[in-house]
Amino acid sequence: MNSSSLAIDVTGLRKSYGDKLVLDGIDLKVAEGTIFSLLGPNGAGKTTAVQILSTLITADAGEIRVAGHDLSNDPEAVRAAIGVTGQFSAVDGLLTGAENLIMMADLHHLGRSEGRRRATELLEQFDLADVGKKLAMTYSGGMKRRLDLAMTLVGSPRIIFLDEPTTGLDPRSRHGMWQLVRELVAGGVTVLLTTQYLEEADQLADQIAVLDHGKLVAQGTPAELKRLAPGGHIRLRFTAPDEFAAAAQVLPAASRDDESLVLLVPNDGSVQSLRALLARIDDASLEVDELTVHTPDLDDVFFAVTGQPTSHQNDDQKVTSK
Numbered sequence: 001m002n003s004s005s006l007a008i009d010v011t012g013l014r015k016s017y018g019d020k021l022v023l024d025g026i027d028l029k030v031a032e033g034t035i036f037s038l039l040g041p042n043g044a045g046k047t048t049a050v051q052i053l054s055t056l057i058t059a060d061a062g063e064i065r066v067a068g069h070d071l072s073n074d075p076e077a078v079r080a081a082i083g084v085t086g087q088f089s090a091v092d093g094l095l096t097g098a099e100n101l102i103m104m105a106d107l108h109h110l111g112r113s114e115g116r117r118r119a120t121e122l123l124e125q126f127d128l129a130d131v132g133k134k135l136a137m138t139y140s141g142g143m144k145r146r147l148d149l150a151m152t153l154v155g156s157p158r159i160i161f162l163d164e165p166t167t168g169l170d171p172r173s174r175h176g177m178w179q180l181v182r183e184l185v186a187g188g189v190t191v192l193l194t195t196q197y198l199e200e201a202d203q204l205a206d207q208i209a210v211l212d213h214g215k216l217v218a219q220g221t222p223a224e225l226k227r228l229a230p231g232g233h234i235r236l237r238f239t240a241p242d243e244f245a246a247a248a249q250v251l252p253a254a255s256r257d258d259e260s261l262v263l264l265v266p267n268d269g270s271v272q273s274l275r276a277l278l279a280r281i282d283d284a285s286l287e288v289d290e291l292t293v294h295t296p297d298l299d300d301v302f303f304a305v306t307g308q309p310t311s312h313q314n315d316d317q318k319v320t321s322k
């Protein structure tokens with residue numbers, strides 16, 4: 001990749017706290033106008049990486065360029081090009097949404113009328129126009145996150161760091177944030193996103209780097225990473241032992257769990273192969289209690305590359321016959 005088209009270009013980044021090595025020589029290449037996700041469990045070093053790239057703390061070693069500027073020589077230029085939304089919100093609960101935005105506009109020296117114009121525009125864009133005159137402390141978690149992101153955008157940054165932007169949000173607010181992030185990138189902004197949610201990285205990221213114990217253990221597009229994981233299967237659960245035994249005869253490739261009356265049939269998750277399996281079940285007049293399709297997802301990748309399961313390993317799509 002041509003280094004001039006990289007929004008973030010990091011080589012050999014290292015950081016220790018005392019004798020604890022937090023980042024052990026990581027490389028990150030983030031193309032302009034893309035979403036790059038740094039994915040990892042708690043304590044992997046994600047926040048430390050964002051703090052370094054956004055000039056809040058210094059690295060022990062490494063070459064870092066952000067928006068074309070060398071971070072150690074020209075941190076001011078880096079600061080002018082970036083916006084950061086962290087785990088700790090910049091929102092002041094005792095100000096209204098509009099006042100929070102105007103305060104940011106003042107910090108960016110936008111001038112009074114331009115500041116108001118920008119605040120109104122951002123309240124609209126972030127679906128906060130109705131509550132713009134209410135105190136931010138009355139906002140829901142999702143609304144506060146949206147306001148926080150809107151405040152980051154007041155200075156029109158080209159690169160945005162989002163540190164775990166949806167942690168603690170309900171699914172609806174999480175989807176709302178994802179949509180906003182997609183819109184920002186469609187407008188040409190580059191996003192570096194840290195998350196511990198595999199689904200979030202899968203939904204948003206063009207490129208994902210998996211960070212574990214301060215090292216990058218895998219990197220690629222979501223599709224490339226999924227190829228690292230073992231294949232998918234269809235899980236069939238039966239209530240009647242004789243149905244289970246008959247099904248095991250009909251589907252000899254399946255691995256069986258006699259105790260829970262479950263068969264795992266290797267399957268690529270395509271509609272075609274699912275249809276073929278259902279036809280075989282139908283032909284043999286088998287009574288299946290529950291059918292679950294398990295396609296390899298980033299959870300499997302995570303497990304494959306870190307050896308640790310994630311907290312939401314069993315979120316498969318279930319189809320129950322009752």
Ligand SMILES: Nc1ncnc2c1ncn2[C@@H]1O[C@H](COP(=O)(O)OP(=O)(O)OP(=O)(O)O)[C@@H](O)[C@H]1O
Pocket residue numbers: 017020022040041042043044045046047048049196
């Ligand atoms: N100021 C500090 N002093 C000492 N150790 C620190 C400091 N900041 C972070 N650490 C340690 O560095 C490691 C990485 O922390 P970091 O916050 O970067 O992880 P993370 O991947 O962002 O996790 P989380 O999702 O919990 O924020 C942790 O073990 C943490 O305890």
